[in-house]
Amino acid sequence: MGVSGVGKTTVARLLADRLDLPYAEADDFHPAANIAKMSAGIPLDDHDREPWLRTLGAWLGARAAAGTGGVVTCSALKRRYRDILRDFCPDAFFLHLSGDRAVIEDRLAHRTGHFMPPSLLDSQYATLEPLQPDEHGLVLDVGPDAHQLVDTAVRAIRP
Template identity: 75%
Template structure:
């Protein structure tokens, strides 16, 4: 979880490969109306996000039922959004990728081929609610010098106490 541009997709793809788990990109669950809205520089509201979050929760539920688990990217900026995801699978572990606004803004300014414009970053920070003590998860600080593979190893280290059989 985290704001746009923090590295969710890159870390999720590599983490899923590292752990041998299925992976999904939350952007693929957005209805066309959400993508059009964001492409126009208009932030999504809670009504826009609810069907999207429920679709992701469905994917999590399917992975839980299949016994495979999985890795999914999702901004999950508010506690209420994470609550919807937990409805799909109660044992969701949230890994909050966090970094300086400056680093993230720089990444977004140089990102191509994505519908989310850098102008929406402030709206994401405005609604971001950090993980609470009673939520199942951890924060991973993303530093400018971190490589994606280093971030994955840090993520595995955070997950190991939760699931000791990680190699």
Template identity: 65%
Template sequence: MAYSTVVVMGVSGVGKTTVARLLAERLGVPFAEADDFHPEANIAKMSAGIPLNDADRGPWLESLGAWLREREEEGSGGVMTCSALKVRYRDVLRAGSPGVFFLHLHGTTELIAERIGQRAGHFMPPELLATQLADLEPLTPGENGAVLDVGPPPERLADAALDLLKGA
């Protein structure tokens, strides 16, 4: 595998956690859920339906970059979920792990909204999907990564991700 660290990215509801867990298991590397790194203030804000701003995200992104750097330095590699919606957010993650591979899970607004509506126990309300879609900046040609459509089952997406990483 050419990349020791992978960030499974995209808006809420695309299946980042499910696909990332499967991918980490298949690669035999550590897994991290970016939501677990949010401070309580961020979770309270999102739970109230208030989108985070860049000041809210800054320390959170730095902690994610540190986790990626630690996995790279120890040689274990790792797979992390993170919305990573903007290029500048991905730049912070890349500062921690310059060779990180971004796997962007993408789907139709209708499918994603349906999935969010079916979730239970998640702090991200469906009303914030529109703000995430508005903020989403697709991967640029200079970024290490690929886009996968989230229509297929998670197991097939993990298989496709493995193929991408082997060929990258």
């Protein structure tokens, strides 16, 4: 979880490979209307996000029910959003990638081929509710190499 440009996809793919788990990119679950809205520089609201989060939660819940588990990228910016995911997968572990805003802005400025414009970063930071102490997860600063982040995540998930 985390704001756009923080490295969710990179870390999630590496983590899924390391743990030999199915992987899903949350952006692939957005309906066309959400992608069009974000592409136009319009932030999604809770109404836009709820069906998307329920679809992601169902994906996670199905993996948990199958006994495989899974890794999915998702901004999951608000506690409420994470609660929706937990409705489907109560044991979900949230890896919150966080970093210096200037680093994230630079990443977004150099990213190509993504529908999320850098102009929406402000709305993401305004929406972000960091993990709370009672939430199952870990906050990691994205300064280290992605492989180091995955090493730390694996130790937290499977001590």
